[in-house]
Amino acid sequence: MKVCKFGGTSVASAEQIKKVAAIVQSDPTRRLIVVSAPGKRFNDDIKVTDLLIELANAALQQDAVEEKLKNVIKRYESNANGLGLDHVICEVIESDLRKRIAEAGSVADEQLMDSLKASGEDNNAKMIAAYFDSIGLKAKYMSPLEAGLIVNDLPARAQALPKAYDNLSVLKDSQEIVVFPGFFGYTEEGVLRTFERGGSDITGSILAAAVKAELYENFTDVDSVFCANPKVVNCPVEIQEITYREMRELSYAGFSVFHDEALMPVYKIGIPVCIKNTNNPSAPGTRIVSVRESNHSPVTGISADSGFSILYVSKYLMNREIGFGRKLLQILEDENISYEHTPSGLDDISVIIRSHQLTSEKEDRIVKRVETELQADDVHFRHDFSMIVIVGEGMNNNTGLAARAATAISKTGANIEMINQGSSEVSLVFGVRKEFENKILQALYNEFFALSATNLK
Ligand code: ASP
Numbered sequence: 001m002k003v004c005k006f007g008g009t010s011v012a013s014a015e016q017i018k019k020v021a022a023i024v025q026s027d028p029t030r031r032l033i034v035v036s037a038p039g040k041r042f043n044d045d046i047k048v049t050d051l052l053i054e055l056a057n058a059a060l061q062q063d064a065v066e067e068k069l070k071n072v073i074k075r076y077e078s079n080a081n082g083l084g085l086d087h088v089i090c091e092v093i094e095s096d097l098r099k100r101i102a103e104a105g106s107v108a109d110e111q112l113m114d115s116l117k118a119s120g121e122d123n124n125a126k127m128i129a130a131y132f133d134s135i136g137l138k139a140k141y142m143s144p145l146e147a148g149l150i151v152n153d154l155p156a157r158a159q160a161l162p163k164a165y166d167n168l169s170v171l172k173d174s175q176e177i178v179v180f181p182g183f184f185g186y187t188e189e190g191v192l193r194t195f196e197r198g199g200s201d202i203t204g205s206i207l208a209a210a211v212k213a214e215l216y217e218n219f220t221d222v223d224s225v226f227c228a229n230p231k232v233v234n235c236p237v238e239i240q241e242i243t244y245r246e247m248r249e250l251s252y253a254g255f256s257v258f259h260d261e262a263l264m265p266v267y268k269i270g271i272p273v274c275i276k277n278t279n280n281p282s283a284p285g286t287r288i289v290s291v292r293e294s295n296h297s298p299v300t301g302i303s304a305d306s307g308f309s310i311l312y313v314s315k316y317l318m319n320r321e322i323g324f325g326r327k328l329l330q331i332l333e334d335e336n337i338s339y340e341h342t343p344s345g346l347d348d349i350s351v352i353i354r355s356h357q358l359t360s361e362k363e364d365r366i367v368k369r370v371e372t373e374l375q376a377d378d379v380h381f382r383h384d385f386s387m388i389v390i391v392g393e394g395m396n397n398n399t400g401l402a403a404r405a406a407t408a409i410s411k412t413g414a415n416i417e418m419i420n421q422g423s424s425e426v427s428l429v430f431g432v433r434k435e436f437e438n439k440i441l442q443a444l445y446n447e448f449f450a451l452s453a454t455n456l457k
Helices: 014-025 048-060 066-083 088-101 109-134 162-173 200-210 244-249 260-269 324-334 360-373 401-410 434-448
Strands: 002-006 030-035 139-141 177-181 184-186 192-194 215-220 241-243 273-277 286-289 301-314 348-354 378-391 418-421 427-433
Touching (some): 002 014, 002 200, 030 162, 030 200, 048 066, 048 088, 048 109, 066 088, 088 109, 109 177, 177 200, 200 215, 301 434, 324 348, 378 434
Parallel strands (some): 002 030, 002 215
Antiparallel strands (some): 184 192, 273 286, 378 427
């Protein structure tokens, strides 16, 4: 059996939902269908999830909600009309939303926010199940509460608990096609909690792992994953097959087609994932697998992301001081900061951090503590860095690759501020000043994938 997840643009309008039904109809093994909330129908459109967040904020601030509620209902009404469904479904959705809003003040704010956010997928799943049924596809809506998708108690970033997989495994025996809302589960106490934004991918992956699906198909609005961000590089090469490890290493900007947390459940038991296009379902898509036949290129993809800061610490004879690194990272942990890389020399270490975690107060506290508790000679933060990552399973026994990359970067005039090669040799990371990011991405793409300048924007 296959688990199929359809993202926001795939279920944004009646026309799109009809494509989804045709895709499900065309393959009898597509039995478990996970859906997002209606997404954007055109560039400047607003996702229903964002409309629901506005609605929740208004309810929490005791502002007028009617107008905002109407905006949400209108989206469902237009889909119901286009699908030829009875208006009753819209009444069910409206009364569900009013019930959720009425809880403002009597439940915690974050609970109300999660409840309204999740209603986007929940009500869409009800409507899509009704449509499937109306065209003779035997289908039923399944509530994550009834199915036992148990999560931990973290509002807006919940994670599934191990027992959720046991509970959900029985869905494989369903006689009907199951339409399951993405993006949320319930705590043991029955409180609704959502995953991170984009989290319907996670639901699909949990279900695929729970029923031990032969394949997890993730339908979106692009034919495949590209080897570089198509917003920067013109028509980059499409990736046909990529390993979980490569996909994970590439999970910086430009590779946001699939939520990075979503790989974990399927990766653990080796279920392949296929990213496919609802608007072009016959295209083969990109397969994410455990191992792949090596192709000729050592590099599978290049990704880049901005918004990094570097904490630089130096101290003479640092390498002989037992516990220095641990104490330094403890100071960051005390400030609730996670780090990405820690390249080091004999007497110095840099910690690469996502800048959004920092404030000037936090930075002052960290610098002061490193100076006094670790007696460092020099401690300071530097900002506005980008990380450029080159990824490929074929990189580990390929000599000269770092030299090729460094030469390509040097030709852009950028200074390489740090280099980090993980011991698995699947990735090579370069830290550079943000202003060089796009130029470098283009130069590296040119070096490893395209030899013609026509591919550059
Ligand atoms: N609708 C949610 C969001 O916009 C979850 C999802 O689509 O995956 O983040």
